[in-house]
Amino acid sequence: MKTLILFYSFSGSTKKLASQKAAETGADIEEIIETKKMFVLKAYTVGAYRAMKRNKTEIHPIKSQLNSYEKIIIMAPVWAGNPAPAFNSIVEQLPSGKKVELVMVSAGGGTKDSAEGTKNLITAHGCEVTDYTDIKTLVKK
Numbered sequence: 001m002k003t004l005i006l007f008y009s010f011s012g013s014t015k016k017l018a019s020q021k022a023a024e025t026g027a028d029i030e031e032i033i034e035t036k037k038m039f040v041l042k043a044y045t046v047g048a049y050r051a052m053k054r055n056k057t058e059i060h061p062i063k064s065q066l067n068s069y070e071k072i073i074i075m076a077p078v079w080a081g082n083p084a085p086a087f088n089s090i091v092e093q094l095p096s097g098k099k100v101e102l103v104m105v106s107a108g109g110g111t112k113d114s115a116e117g118t119k120n121l122i123t124a125h126g127c128e129v130t131d132y133t134d135i136k137t138l139v140k141k
């Protein structure tokens, strides 16, 4: 199945995981980049607020031809319990009818309060959520 991994990463963890997944599966991969990189303070204030409200952020145009893929894997960090705003910017551009796998990357490793809402965003675009995974990036001692 022709697969594309689209990912956003603020501090590099999701980028590393996405690159590993691409290497393991042979999927194509594209990084989603914000037109203005946020400073950390802004990410924790404006960015976290936007994530909670499921608002978008401005991103550079996606270069991949999304229509040419059967499956799209979206990987994004969790901000304030929700996918980071760039995730919402990607979802908006999904062509209908795609199989979509979601990978949420977070320090806590859980998105139980937002997972259903996140999946609903995908199905609202006429796509099917085939898998949803949480990945924890920090090991608490």
Ligand SMILES: Cc1cc2nc3c(=O)[nH]c(=O)nc-3n(C[C@H](O)[C@H](O)[C@H](O)COP(=O)(O)O)c2cc1C
Pocket: 008, 009, 010, 011, 012, 013, 014, 015, 043, 044, 045, 047, 048, 077, 078, 079, 080, 081, 082, 105, 106, 107, 108, 109, 110, 137
């Ligand atoms: C603005 C901001 C908000 C965050 N909020 C959460 C959160 O609510 N829950 C959580 O588990 N981790 C949270 N994190 C941690 C990130 O999800 C985690 O470090 C993730 O691995 C970062 O991925 P990245 O390096 O690809 O950006 C937050 C990080 C940032 C920058």
